[in-house]
Amino acid sequence: MTDRPDDHAPADPGLTPEQERHVRHLLVDARHTGPTPDDVVARLDRVLADLATEPAREAAVVRLADRRRRAGRMLVAAAAVVVLGVGVNEVVDLSGGSAGSDSATTGGEAASEDSAESPEAADNGADLLGEGARDATRTRPFRLRAEDFSRDAAELQAVAPQAASGGTGEEEDGLVSGSRSHDHRQLSRARPQEVCEPGDWGRGGLVPVLYDGAPGWVVLRPVRGETQVADLFLCGSEQTVRSVTLPVR
Amino acid sequence: MTDERSDADLLAAHVQGDAAAFGHLFARHRDRLWAVALRTMGNPDDAADGLQDGMVAAYRRAGSFRGDAQVTTWLHRVVVNACLDRLRAAKVRRAEALPDDLDERGDRGSLATSGPIDPADEALAGERRRLVLAALRRLPAEQRAALVLVDMEGYSVAEAAEVLDCAVGTVKSRCSRGRSRLAELLHVLAPAREPGHADPGNPPVARPVPSPEPRGPPTA
Numbered sequence: 001m002t003d004r005p006d007d008h009a010p011a012d013p014g015l016t017p018e019q020e021r022h023v024r025h026l027l028v029d030a031r032h033t034g035p036t037p038d039d040v041v042a043r044l045d046r047v048l049a050d051l052a053t054e055p056a057r058e059a060a061v062v063r064l065a066d067r068r069r070r071a072g073r074m075l076v077a078a079a080a081v082v083v084l085g086v087g088v089n090e091v092v093d094l095s096g097g098s099a100g101s102d103s104a105t106t107g108g109e110a111a112s113e114d115s116a117e118s119p120e121a122a123d124n125g126a127d128l129l130g131e132g133a134r135d136a137t138r139t140r141p142f143r144l145r146a147e148d149f150s151r152d153a154a155e156l157q158a159v160a161p162q163a164a165s166g167g168t169g170e171e172e173d174g175l176v177s178g179s180r181s182h183d184h185r186q187l188s189r190a191r192p193q194e195v196c197e198p199g200d201w202g203r204g205g206l207v208p209v210l211y212d213g214a215p216g217w218v219v220l221r222p223v224r225g226e227t228q229v230a231d232l233f234l235c236g237s238e239q240t241v242r243s244v245t246l247p248v249r
Numbered sequence: 250m251t252d253e254r255s256d257a258d259l260l261a262a263h264v265q266g267d268a269a270a271f272g273h274l275f276a277r278h279r280d281r282l283w284a285v286a287l288r289t290m291g292n293p294d295d296a297a298d299g300l301q302d303g304m305v306a307a308y309r310r311a312g313s314f315r316g317d318a319q320v321t322t323w324l325h326r327v328v329v330n331a332c333l334d335r336l337r338a339a340k341v342r343r344a345e346a347l348p349d350d351l352d353e354r355g356d357r358g359s360l361a362t363s364g365p366i367d368p369a370d371e372a373l374a375g376e377r378r379r380l381v382l383a384a385l386r387r388l389p390a391e392q393r394a395a396l397v398l399v400d401m402e403g404y405s406v407a408e409a410a411e412v413l414d415c416a417v418g419t420v421k422s423r424c425s426r427g428r429s430r431l432a433e434l435l436h437v438l439a440p441a442r443e444p445g446h447a448d449p450g451n452p453p454v455a456r457p458v459p460s461p462e463p464r465g466p467p468t469a
Contacts, residue, residue, distance in 0.1 A: 020428055023431050024400045026435065027401050029377070030381040030385070032287050037283075040283065146338065149334075150306070150334075243337055
């Protein structure tokens with residue numbers, strides 16, 4: 001273990017330096033140094049082989065992302081309303097299914113489910129476009145599914161560009177504080193079971209969601225390099241329920 | 250057959266359609282990624298699931314890697330996030346009961362030994378590791394991940410912050426709180442027996458107390 005004094009936080013008042021060193025020594029001693037088990041290697045190799053048989057997805061995913069971005073731009077007003085907390089009334093169902101580049105499912109499952117240019121995905125985009133254009137105040141919570149959280153979060157990131165960028169330029173560093181991102185008056189008009197006051201969850205863009213029917217918020221964290229973390233918080237809880245790292249679009 | 254290309258070249262080749270490139274890249278780092286997944290998840294089955302999730306995510310997201318970080322850091326980030334996502338989804342913050350013998354030992358002393366461990370005593374070392382890992386599994390996922398990266402795998406705090414996608418101060422704080430909690434669980438905070446102090450138990454008697462009746466087999 002490399003002991004870098006500058007890496008140490010100020011010693012916890014409950015631990016002497018000697019105690020801290022001892023705990024760190026115990027952890028080093030418990031480090032796993034063996035190779036990956038053969039059965040795990042074989043399993044990973046099988047999954048890799050399945051992934052290699054998938055059709056070329058990159059170009060198709062990019063095309064789908066482009067379509068979503070166009071739909072997303074038409075929803076800028078609605079998305080900005082989400083970030084600013086205006087008008088949370090109905091549910092947007094993104095469960096039509098489409099190629100999600102960030103799903104961490106097995107190769108076999110993903111190959112059978114994904115269709116980069118599915119009519120359902122096109123309908124979702126058009127539907128959102130239509131809804132957003134007709135009524136900017138009817139911003140609806142996004143529906144997220146537990147079994148497809150990564151994929152749904154990626155779609156949320158694509159259709160909520162304002163939140164994905166961290167908020168309006170009026171906010172400090174373009175980021176919206178979790179405690180300042182909503183309008184109490186507008187939230188009060190939403191169905192009570194679909195929305196709640198967001199907590200103080202740190203910096204990021206907020207998007208109201210229904211996670212398998214449970215109301216909550218996704219916080220899209222500030223972009224770091226080529227990735228952005230999406231954290232899910234459910235109403236009434238201060239703990240992150242789900243979290244996924246998404247590529248920056 | 251080993252591939253001599255750099256990590257970045259292999260990743261780029263994968264994005265360009267080289268069917269074998271990602272496999273070579275992942276195999277190169279697999280053992281360390283397995284170690285991180287294993288210690289983060291706490292058991293081999295969940296670690297295999299988390300590592301697979303991370304591998305699939307990295308395979309599919311390779312096109313978004315822009316070279317701002319080392320490829321290995323990026324791989325670790327994807328795998329660690331996949332593991333943490335599984336932990337949060339399953340709400341795994343198991344309050345696994347420490348074994349009774351640990352609680353009992355805690356009354357008599359701590360794991361803070363007064364001298365170096367005999368390297369030849371593998372049984373004791375193995376038991377100690379088991380207890381440390383059991384205590385590690387009781388930590389919140391974020392603290393556990395920070396300690397695995399910094400204290401077990403030797404990442405600097407700055408590197409761990411890149412992997413965990415959080416601030417350096419956050420990593421320091423998680424490590425500090427995690428170590429404090431481990432110290433409690435492992436009774437490191439109990440005062441170590443000072444040299445020269447008698448072992449616990451009955452003190453030696455000055456003279457043997459005679460038996461009221463002679464003992465032994467009955468005489469004929």
